[in-house]
Amino acid sequence: MSEADFKLGQSTGTWETNSVAAATSILNDRNLRHYDLTGSFQRMADIIGRDFPNIRRIVAIVPLFQHGDTHVLRRRQMAEKLAQAARPLREMTVAECARAADRLCEPGPVEIMSEVVWPMTNRILSVVSGTTRRVDVLPLLDGSPGLNKYRKLDQDIAAGLAELAERFPEETEDQIGVRLASSLIAGQALASTLGVNLLEQLRRADDTPLGALDWSDDFTSTGVLSAERLPANGDPLVLWPGAQPVKSVIADLTCFLTEDPDANRTGMFGLGAHRCLGAGLSQTIWRQLVSQLRGRTARVTFVESPPLPSIGIGLPSIIRIHVANDQL
Numbered sequence: 001m002s003e004a005d006f007k008l009g010q011s012t013g014t015w016e017t018n019s020v021a022a023a024t025s026i027l028n029d030r031n032l033r034h035y036d037l038t039g040s041f042q043r044m045a046d047i048i049g050r051d052f053p054n055i056r057r058i059v060a061i062v063p064l065f066q067h068g069d070t071h072v073l074r075r076r077q078m079a080e081k082l083a084q085a086a087r088p089l090r091e092m093t094v095a096e097c098a099r100a101a102d103r104l105c106e107p108g109p110v111e112i113m114s115e116v117v118w119p120m121t122n123r124i125l126s127v128v129s130g131t132t133r134r135v136d137v138l139p140l141l142d143g144s145p146g147l148n149k150y151r152k153l154d155q156d157i158a159a160g161l162a163e164l165a166e167r168f169p170e171e172t173e174d175q176i177g178v179r180l181a182s183s184l185i186a187g188q189a190l191a192s193t194l195g196v197n198l199l200e201q202l203r204r205a206d207d208t209p210l211g212a213l214d215w216s217d218d219f220t221s222t223g224v225l226s227a228e229r230l231p232a233n234g235d236p237l238v239l240w241p242g243a244q245p246v247k248s249v250i251a252d253l254t255c256f257l258t259e260d261p262d263a264n265r266t267g268m269f270g271l272g273a274h275r276c277l278g279a280g281l282s283q284t285i286w287r288q289l290v291s292q293l294r295g296r297t298a299r300v301t302f303v304e305s306p307p308l309p310s311i312g313i314g315l316p317s318i319i320r321i322h323v324a325n326d327q328l
């Protein structure tokens with residue numbers, strides 16, 4: 001790691017890197033850890049007297065926001081939930097990808113995010129979570145957070161937990177929490193990555209047969225753009241002798257998706273103790289989807305895709321295409 005690999009983020013006062021070597025070393029560094037989101041919600045409750053108990057409850061279950069033994073426990077719970085669901089997940093993935101490809105071939109206008117990506121993501125993940133309900137954290141990531149947005153998220157989580165408790169009366173509160181936490185951490189990451197990879201090819205479509213687009217078996221873009229790490233001991237972070245001390249460092253995850261043979265493409269799913277538990281599932285879904293799309297002759301034309309402003313997640317809000325009607 002050297003100074004040449006980093007630049008100081010002007011707005012954040014944080015070191016940022018898009019070097020594969022530096023990002024790899026940061027994500028594998030056991031002395032660096034995630035932002036303490038669990039503690040931060042507790043502090044918010046203590047300091048300003050506004051508690052968001054349902055957000056707090058879910059945040060305390062998501063492995064990404066845990067450290068040490070709690071992280072090990074939460075990661076194991078989530079991994080077990082995924083392993084138990086392996087077979088139905090496979091079956092659901094096959095069915096959903098065929099259904100998605102069929103929808104992309106129906107003549108007329110298609111809005112891919114709301115008609116294809118979100119429904120397929122929600123249905124596939126419902127095998128793990130037990131609900132197709134989407135609890136949306138994206139409003140918190142648009143750069144203008146406000147208490148109302150936290151309140152809305154807190155209410156959405158409460159409604160999700162209540163629905164699950166009714167559906168699975170034999171499960172403990174903790175088990176119900178793991179279900180909702182799994183859909184929350186997985187949904188946005190998966191939908192955004194499916195969206196940006198579809199968009200990359202569909203942008204080129206101009207009365208082009210779907211199967212003639214250049215569908216790669218691997219993701220070539222990622223919706224999860226970066227990962228942030230802070231020093232575990234709470235001291236200011238000094239990355240190399242003489243470096244300006246900062247609060248945190250941000251690794252650009254898109255740096256792993258290069259033509260560089262040393263770049264590890266699976267690095268876009270994170271590395272080290274917090275590496276993604278859904279990487280295999282996500283890659284299987286994408287491969288299944290492109291294998292369906294490759295065989296399709298429907299002719300499509302790209303219409304528009306305005307981006308959604310968000311921090312850390314690259315999510316197309318809308319992808320409009322038009323499918324030609326061969327019968328006319």
Ligand code: HEM
Binds near residue numbers: 065191228
């Ligand atoms: C293409 C879609 C996905 C991408 C790009 C992605 C990316 C990531 C990344 C980069 C991390 C690490 C973040 C960090 O270290 O700061 C992560 C963690 C995680 N991901 Fe994913 N993810 C995706 C889909 C999923 C799915 C489908 C699931 C579950 C079904 C999932 C479950 C998790 C979990 C549980 C963690 C936290 C692991 C831990 O903290 O120990 N992800 N993901």
